[in-house]
Amino acid sequence: MDNTAAGIERFYREEFGRILATLIRVLGDFDLAEDAAQEAFASAIEQWHRDGLPENPRAWIIGVARHKAIDRIRKQARFNDRREELIRMAESGGDEEETDASGALPDERLRLIFTCCHPALADAARVALSLRTLCGLTTEEIARAFLTAPATMAQRLVRAKRKIRAARIPYEVPSAELLAERLDAVMAVIYLVFNEGYAASSGERLLRTDLCAEAIRLARILVALMPTEPEPRGLLAMMLLHDARRDARIDERGEIVLLEEQDRARWDRAQIAEGLTHSKAAITADAHGPYAIQSAIAAAHSRAESADATDWRAIANLYARLSAIRPSPVIELNRAVAVAMADGPAAGLALIDAIAASGELRDYYLMWSARADLLRRLERWSEAAESYRAALARVGSAPERRFIRRRLEEMSAKTG
Numbered sequence: 001m002d003n004t005a006a007g008i009e010r011f012y013r014e015e016f017g018r019i020l021a022t023l024i025r026v027l028g029d030f031d032l033a034e035d036a037a038q039e040a041f042a043s044a045i046e047q048w049h050r051d052g053l054p055e056n057p058r059a060w061i062i063g064v065a066r067h068k069a070i071d072r073i074r075k076q077a078r079f080n081d082r083r084e085e086l087i088r089m090a091e092s093g094g095d096e097e098e099t100d101a102s103g104a105l106p107d108e109r110l111r112l113i114f115t116c117c118h119p120a121l122a123d124a125a126r127v128a129l130s131l132r133t134l135c136g137l138t139t140e141e142i143a144r145a146f147l148t149a150p151a152t153m154a155q156r157l158v159r160a161k162r163k164i165r166a167a168r169i170p171y172e173v174p175s176a177e178l179l180a181e182r183l184d185a186v187m188a189v190i191y192l193v194f195n196e197g198y199a200a201s202s203g204e205r206l207l208r209t210d211l212c213a214e215a216i217r218l219a220r221i222l223v224a225l226m227p228t229e230p231e232p233r234g235l236l237a238m239m240l241l242h243d244a245r246r247d248a249r250i251d252e253r254g255e256i257v258l259l260e261e262q263d264r265a266r267w268d269r270a271q272i273a274e275g276l277t278h279s280k281a282a283i284t285a286d287a288h289g290p291y292a293i294q295s296a297i298a299a300a301h302s303r304a305e306s307a308d309a310t311d312w313r314a315i316a317n318l319y320a321r322l323s324a325i326r327p328s329p330v331i332e333l334n335r336a337v338a339v340a341m342a343d344g345p346a347a348g349l350a351l352i353d354a355i356a357a358s359g360e361l362r363d364y365y366l367m368w369s370a371r372a373d374l375l376r377r378l379e380r381w382s383e384a385a386e387s388y389r390a391a392l393a394r395v396g397s398a399p400e401r402r403f404i405r406r407r408l409e410e411m412s413a414k415t416g
Contacts, residue, residue, distance in 0.1 A: 008045055011057060014210045016041075017134045019061050021112040025171045026062075027069050030133060030161040036072065040065035109134055109214070110186075110221050111173050116160070117185035118169045125160040130189040132157055137196060144396060145192055147364060179226060186222065187235050187291065190215050194239045198246075199397070206250055206399040212243050223278075234282035234291030240275035241298035244268040256403045260307035272302045293322045312341035329360040337370055345377040365394035369404060376411065385411035 016037065023033035040061045054060040116130040124146065131137045131145070143153040163169075174182065197211025219236040226232055248262035257263075279295035286292050297318045304310040319335035332355055340348020352371045361367040372387035388408040395401050 005045065005049070008041070008048060012041055013208075015058055015061075017109060017214070019058060019065070020133055021109045022062055023065055023069070024112060024115075024133065026066060028171070029165060030129075032069050032072065033065075034133070036065040036069040037061070039068045110218055111171055113186050113189050113218070114173050114182055115164065115169060115171045117182045117189065118164070118167075119181055120167055120169060121160050121163055122156070123185060125156045125163075126185045127188050127192060128153060128156050129160040131192055131196075134189065134193060141196065141396075145196070147361070173225070180229075183226070183229065183231070187231060190218050190222070191235060191239075191291075193218075194242075198242055199400075206254070206256060206397060207246055209246065212239070212246070215239055216243065230282040230285035231289045231291045233278045234286075234289050234293075234295045237275045237278035237282055237295035238291060238298050240271050240278065241295065241302050244271040244275065244302065250399070254399060256399050259301070262307075264306070267302070275299070276302065288321075288325060290322060290326050293318055293325070297322075310341070312338050316342050329355055329358065330364070333361065333364075333367055333370060340374055340377075345374040349374040349378070363394055365391045365396075365400075365404075368394065372404075372407065372411075376407070379414075381411050381414040385415065 020033055020037050023037055024030055027033045027036070043064055044057075044061060048054070048057075112134060113130050116133065117126040121129070128142050128146065131142050132139070137145075139154050139157065140150045142157075143150040146153065173179075193211050194215035197208040197213075197215060200206060200208050216236065216239050219232060219239060222232040223236055245259075245262065245267050247268070248264065248266040249257055251257055275295070276299055279292070279299045282289060282292035283296050297315055300311055300315050300318070316335055316338035319331060319338055323331045323335060333352065336348045336351035336355065338348075339351060349371065352367065352374065355361055355367060356371065368387045368391035372384045372391060375381075375384035375387060385408055388404055388411060392401065392404045392408060395404055
């Protein structure tokens, strides 16, 4: 790490979730912890650039944030009902555990997820709050993941934080008998963290490897916590198998390389082997588990020695099973793509047009991009261009925007 603005920004992106998790535990208040963390990072930009990096940057941020939080509590009358309690928590929170640079608390963020996924909170609010606090996703990014309006998502986040504060929900991994009731929500959080890392919803990069690594780390802890549950193993397997392809997904210029064009020699075979082992165990134990099925889909791709050798019919059948268990227009979209690869683009296009007619994915750029690709394969250039324009208007990340723009230029050339 360096003390340039870019270096501090990189440190912020990689460490903010872990720091915030510690501050929430210490302070017992989400908003206070987030505000204090932001102020501490603002101080770091000025002070580190001038004086150089401290020996332990993370501990420095946590310490400064705690002091800023105490100052805020003392100044703001709205905390009067909890003023003494909050100050006591903040002043006694500087133990060695939370500031250990080696990350000696491997489940710090997992405690935060379990807090956010308390049964007292609505399902959507649990996942959204975890994404906001765990990996610092913006309200707009979370809204895109939920296919909802940013204003609606902002209201959910505010209500969730108020509920945690009012109900005094404890910051802890619950006892073994209570783990199961939060498992689905916790896995959903880890899954969405991975998705944001695997295909960033905005910004200049397609991949955020820090988020992928964090999601895999959390899934490993979850598997260790619940070794007899197949679904955490399915989740871990699915992420390992997808992440194994990361080096082949972008070229040396940072541009997208489609799955069918990837150099499979660049796939991480050791990680694939581990993922296949977990996938087999998960699907054997629970053939109807949603994450087990998703891991089986990823396994089918990973086993194929070439794009042409991919068993698309088996993948389409797996998506059909998944859709029967967890109906979702996004899953149906993926099934449509698999059907197109197995039975031809016309068959897949018919399914995508049915999804488009329902209006459920009208703001989801991948639906428009998939539709455009099938029209391109059918040589319906003008219609393909129209769908690429719709995708371009909705896409967030720069690499995907450039890819769609190149496709659109190809269609324009075809139509003269």
